Amino acid sequence: MYTTAHLDLPPLVGVSGSVRLPGSKSISNRVLLLAGLSEGTTRVVDLLASDDTRVMLDALRALGCAIVPDGDALLITGLGGRLHAREARLFLGNAGTAMRPLTAALALLAADQGGVFELSGIARMHERPIGDLVEALRPLGCRIDYLGNPGYPPLRLAPGTLQLGAPIRVRGDVSSQFLTALLLALPLVARERDLVVEVIGELISKPYIEITLNLLRRFGIAVQREGWQRFTIPRGSAYRSPGEIPVEGDASSASYFIAAGAIAAIGAPLRIEGVGESSIQGDIRFVEAARAMGADITSEANALNVKRGAWPLKAIELDCNAIPDAAMTLAVMALYAQGTTRLTNIASWRVKETDRIAAMATELRKLGATVQAGDDFIAVTPPERWRAASIHTYDDHRIAMCFSLAAFNPLAPVTHAMAVRGAEVYQLSPGQGPQALPVRIEDPKCVGKTYPDYFEHLFQVAQARAEDIPVLTVDGPTASGKGTLAGELADRLGFHLLDSGSLYRATALAALRRGVPIDDEAAVARLAGALKLRFDGPHAWLDGEEVTHALRDELVGQSASRIAAFPLVRQALHQLQLSFRRLPGLVADGRDMGTVLFPGAQLKVFLTASTARRAERRYNQLISKGFPANLDTLLADLEARDARDKSRSVAPLRPAEDARLLDNSEMSIDQSVEAVLAWWEAGKPFAASGAAAPEAG
Ligand code: DC
Numbered sequence: 001m002y003t004t005a006h007l008d009l010p011p012l013v014g015v016s017g018s019v020r021l022p023g024s025k026s027i028s029n030r031v032l033l034l035a036g037l038s039e040g041t042t043r044v045v046d047l048l049a050s051d052d053t054r055v056m057l058d059a060l061r062a063l064g065c066a067i068v069p070d071g072d073a074l075l076i077t078g079l080g081g082r083l084h085a086r087e088a089r090l091f092l093g094n095a096g097t098a099m100r101p102l103t104a105a106l107a108l109l110a111a112d113q114g115g116v117f118e119l120s121g122i123a124r125m126h127e128r129p130i131g132d133l134v135e136a137l138r139p140l141g142c143r144i145d146y147l148g149n150p151g152y153p154p155l156r157l158a159p160g161t162l163q164l165g166a167p168i169r170v171r172g173d174v175s176s177q178f179l180t181a182l183l184l185a186l187p188l189v190a191r192e193r194d195l196v197v198e199v200i201g202e203l204i205s206k207p208y209i210e211i212t213l214n215l216l217r218r219f220g221i222a223v224q225r226e227g228w229q230r231f232t233i234p235r236g237s238a239y240r241s242p243g244e245i246p247v248e249g250d251a252s253s254a255s256y257f258i259a260a261g262a263i264a265a266i267g268a269p270l271r272i273e274g275v276g277e278s279s280i281q282g283d284i285r286f287v288e289a290a291r292a293m294g295a296d297i298t299s300e301a302n303a304l305n306v307k308r309g310a311w312p313l314k315a316i317e318l319d320c321n322a323i324p325d326a327a328m329t330l331a332v333m334a335l336y337a338q339g340t341t342r343l344t345n346i347a348s349w350r351v352k353e354t355d356r357i358a359a360m361a362t363e364l365r366k367l368g369a370t371v372q373a374g375d376d377f378i379a380v381t382p383p384e385r386w387r388a389a390s391i392h393t394y395d396d397h398r399i400a401m402c403f404s405l406a407a408f409n410p411l412a413p414v415t416h417a418m419a420v421r422g423a424e425v426y427q428l429s430p431g432q433g434p435q436a437l438p439v440r441i442e443d444p445k446c447v448g449k450t451y452p453d454y455f456e457h458l459f460q461v462a463q464a465r466a467e468d469i470p471v472l473t474v475d476g477p478t479a480s481g482k483g484t485l486a487g488e489l490a491d492r493l494g495f496h497l498l499d500s501g502s503l504y505r506a507t508a509l510a511a512l513r514r515g516v517p518i519d520d521e522a523a524v525a526r527l528a529g530a531l532k533l534r535f536d537g538p539h540a541w542l543d544g545e546e547v548t549h550a551l552r553d554e555l556v557g558q559s560a561s562r563i564a565a566f567p568l569v570r571q572a573l574h575q576l577q578l579s580f581r582r583l584p585g586l587v588a589d590g591r592d593m594g595t596v597l598f599p600g601a602q603l604k605v606f607l608t609a610s611t612a613r614r615a616e617r618r619y620n621q622l623i624s625k626g627f628p629a630n631l632d633t634l635l636a637d638l639e640a641r642d643a644r645d646k647s648r649s650v651a652p653l654r655p656a657e658d659a660r661l662l663d664n665s666e667m668s669i670d671q672s673v674e675a676v677l678a679w680w681e682a683g684k685p686f687a688a689s690g691a692a693a694p695e696a697g
Contacts (some may be wrong), residue, residue, distance in 0.1 A: 006441060010438050047073075097177065161523040207323075252286075290483075359399055382412070438470075498587070525572045596651050
């Protein structure tokens with residue numbers, strides 16, 4: 001998961017390959033609750049690992065459920081309808097799928113068996129309504145107090161006296177989660193009589209109720225339904241563990257890749273594994289909406305294959321009540337359609353993770369789209385001029401994910417206005433828009449709510465032109481602090497890291513270990529060309545053996561400096577180094593990153609420090625790693641190595657002409673990092689958040 005302040009997506013021009021979806025959020029949290037209430041142990045397979053399921057698992061543990069990993073699955077031993085803990089404070093983050101059903105279940109259990117429970121969440125959770133559920137539960141004898149604003153969490157549930165004679169009535173037109181919560185919880189108290197739930201008002205998001213009924217059936221509860229107004233839980237109902245239950249891939253998460261396929265899978269289809277069209281999730285109907293816009297989609301039992309069909313996409317007008325979450329993806333697909341796409345019946349967007357109608361409108365406008373929004377609709381017309389935008393994500397995973405699709409802007413169809421302008425300014429190729437703009441996603445970790453690896457998966461299947469993948473180079477003499485600075489920068493930007501020195505060191509180490517003479521250029525170059533080297537963060541493996549420590553050895557460093565002077569060795573390592581330029585970007589450190597390997601890098605830094613400072617740093621580094629060291633020898637050796645690196649005939653150490661020089665002799669690491677990040681930011685096209693951004697070109 002990217003935990004950087006923001007993530008810059010380079011302009012993308014294609015998708016291919018396959019992705020495996022994470023488990024469905026809606027199914028995961030329902031299954032967890034049902035397993036937690038059941039008698040016996042349930043093996044849950046392919047559970048979604050995310051913020052929302054984590055808070056549910058924490059809550060179940062606090063209530064006394066035993067939860068143990070079993071390979072990739074989880075074994076959950078439920079309460080069997082009996083409260084183990086009579087008191088608990090449950091923090092439920094921003095998970096509506098945990099807050100609502102746990103409120104219903106614990107309110108009923110507290111009333112029936114006694115117990116005091118406090119349920120709270122993050123600030124936004126405390127702005128999401130729960131009053132209709134509380135109003136439905138109170139007449140049953142549940143005692144529920146608002147600890148903050150009336151109608152909203154946090155809540156305190158206290159012992160009461162169950163009265164199940166009265167009809168159970170709940171509003172269905174604000175959030176279907178209230179009805180789901182009641183249906184999941186009422187079997188707890190249906191021992192002696194049928195329990196009937198009546199829905200007041202038109203029930204929204206019916207497909208989510210279907211998921212609830214479907215999963216209840218899997219756990220032994222056969223709810224009878226008359227239309228969408230009356231639901232009966234038969235007397236004597238009791239949760240029965242199904243033994244093992246698989247969680248389908250998340251259909252809402254699938255929408256981003258379906259859209260990506262419709263926009264950018266131009267030859268072969270993109271394969272999406274985890275759901276097929278027969279899924280029990282309502283958002284699978286996004287498939288039909290995407291087809292209506294032009295996507296070419298075929299389904300297997302548990303996978304979808306998507307490629308571009310009609311192009312440009314077709315603008316649609318659609319009632320999205322049945323697919324509220326996935327419909328956000330349609331609003332971004334609309335950027336690639338001809339005409340105006342109008343999505344209606346989406347009032348529920350206003351009470352989700354954020355006010356999604358307002359948020360979508362604001363962010364789409366930043367990209368240059370024309371947007372009309374009302375209480376329950378949004379209408380999107382594609383930009384005539386795309387702009388580089390920094391997308392604010394409102395702690396809303398879906399905003400972050402659907403706006404990543406704006407990175408395909410180089411593929412955007414050419415509108416008339418673009419074509420006129422393009423004729424003056426750009427060479428237009430058919431189907432190729434005149435722009436190639438990066439898209440900044442602020443606070444990318446918000447995807448952790450349902451899809452922590454979303455961006456990693458996107459980068460696995462998306463293609464960018466190599467020259468569009470940003471590179472930041474840090475060159476400089478040995479012990480100038482390049483490695484530390486580059487590592488820090490890569491972390492802060494969410495970029496890959498190329499420590500090119502380690503490739504020369506690994507070659508030297510391989511030569512030393514295999515007895516290849518260090519001055520045999522051809523033999524050492526052959527070794528370099530066939531290195532079996534693997535990196536994982538700061539760790540390195542050579543021929544399957546960890547060499548992280550061995551690479552830092554002084555003899556290895558000195559030998560590396562010598563073999564680095566051989567043109568054949570440098571050539572042998574050239575392609576390997578270029579292959580580190582992968583989405584979303586690269587920080588490369590070495591001697592010739594800015595001059596030879598990445599002459600087109602967006603920012604080149606040449607780092608220096610006085611020889612005395614560098615010798616001192618190297619001394620401290622060696623001592624701290626347990627290597628013997630002597631300051632005078634180190635100083636002499638540094639000077640000799642500098643002389644060799646600068647005077648060698650191939651790729652001598654020197655700053656690129658357009659490099660920024662940074663003397664960090666008197667700077668802390670933090671200061672150096674901040675200085676370089678300020679240069680990096682200055683080269684970005686994004687305007688300050690909220691303000692109009694500069695236009696394409
Ligand atoms: O940065 P370092 O000390 O790990 O580098 C080891 C040696 O490799 C160093 O003496 C110079 C050489 N080198 C190089 O010639 N070109 C690079 N891009 C990186 C390192």
